[in-house]
Amino acid sequence: MDDLLQIYERLQSRITFDEFKEKVQEKIDLMGGLCDEKTASKLVAHDLGILDLIKIDEISRDQKNVSFMGKVTQLNETHEFSRDDGSIGRVANIIVSDETGSIRVVLWDELADLVKVNEISVGKMLNIRGYVKNGYVGIEVNVGREGCLEFTETEVDIKTKTYSISDITSGMSGINIIGKVLSIGEIRGFSRKDGTEGLVSNITIGDETGRIRVVLWDDHAKEKFAPEDVIEITNGYSRENYGRTEIQLDRYGKIEKISKEVIYCDHITKIADIGINEPYNVIGIVTEVGDKREFTKGNGSAGKVANIRISDDTDGIQVVLWGDNADLVDQINIGTQIKIIDGYAKSGWNDRIELNVDWRSEISTKDL
Incomplete structure (x- = not known):
């Protein structure tokens, strides 16, 4: 009976408990007794449009429709906008959290109005069914006419997850x-x-x-x-x-x-271990210095670029210096030690990997 009640909590706004039990028994009879009460109750919930609840950290962009439960931890005011047909729409964003994480939920029209009249507020527990979309701020769940939002008394233990940068x-x-x-x-x-x-x-x-x-x-x-x-x-x-x-x-x-100690040190990658389409920190010795060239960018502004080659005890790599970084060729010599932070490895001439140093990179030198 406990399993039955737990599943019914997600349906109580749609059906009475007696009606629910009757549908469960009908499902058991229809299956010829091949399913138990818990399985039958899940099938009834599915028939009524309630998908199996998942945790927020299980929601991914390759899913279509998801159903989950969480607590409102943040909300933003409802905004109006004009549609192409001239009608006025409403939209509101809320943040919903459970013990595994948080996600932005976008509410449309009548559901957005619930934020405006304060029926949806911070601390409210919601059962949500909507479609997953890769929004402007990442993965989000949209709830409109085809979705469902229900209030529930079930509580979840909210644990704010603090990520590491590598996550x-x-x-x-x-x-x-x-x-x-x-x-x-x-x-x-x-x-x-x-x-x-x-x-x-x-x-x-x-x-x-x-x-x-x-x-x-x-x-x-x-x-x-x-x-x-x-x-x-x-x-x-x-x-x-x-x-x-x-x-x-x-x-x-x-x-x-905040007052907290955080330890940081540059993680240096050996040149032989550099892959493609990733940022890297490297230290190497300058073995070749090319000429600096000027060019015109697509927006009409002037740009600068220069090439050098550096080596460590594992391999060598071409380094492309963009913008003001290109001026470095006027200051270095063969044998200068160079440290590059956040260079980006890309496929270059003849599909060889080269390290691009642009405005997001940091570069320093040391004469040996």
Whole structure:
């Protein structure tokens, strides 16, 4: 009976318990007694459109429809928009969490109205059925007319997961992470398509597993940090930008300085171990220095590029220096030791791997 009650909790807004038990018995009879009460109750739930509940960390982009339970841990105001047919739509984003993680849930129209009138609020427990989509901030679940959202009294134990940098892959949302500030970029202004102005900046953070760039939008771009500060990021999301995974932090996320020790050291890769389409940190000796060349970019601005070759005790590799990094050829000689942080390995001339050093990379030299 306990199993029956547990499954019925997900159906109580649609059917009475007596009706549910009657349908379960009908299913047992239909199966000729070949299934037990628990199996029959699951079949009834499926017939009524309730999929098997999964945990949030089991939701992936290759799934279509999912059903899960979680607690509302964050919500944002409902926004209106105009559809192509002239009608007005409504949309609201909420963050739902369970003991395995968090995910953004997008509510449309009548369901978005529940946020506006405060029927959906932080702390509410929900059963959710919707379709998985790779949204702007990573994987999200959309709930519209074909989906379902129900309130439930069942509680889940929310445990906020803090990721290590090596855990971060493109398409994640609900990222909580702690890292040491390694470098800080400039604040830049930009114009959005709707005519409004925005701000963006970036910092690079590291922990004992690696380093990653964090893009800060609007008010977060004005946050004041210094190298060696330890910061905590809550509810970020990750995207791939020119082959590198970055953490993005918009108005739905949070960043703050904390008092905690974080150990970071550069992980150096031997040249012979460099693969393709990955960022690497390397140390090598300059064995060839090419000429610096200027060119015109697609947007009409001027660019610079230069090639050098470096070697370590395992192999050698061509290094392509872009932008201001190309000026390095005026300062180095054969035999100079060079350290490259966050160079990106790509397929180059004759399909040979080359290491690209651009504005996201760091480079330093030492005369031996």
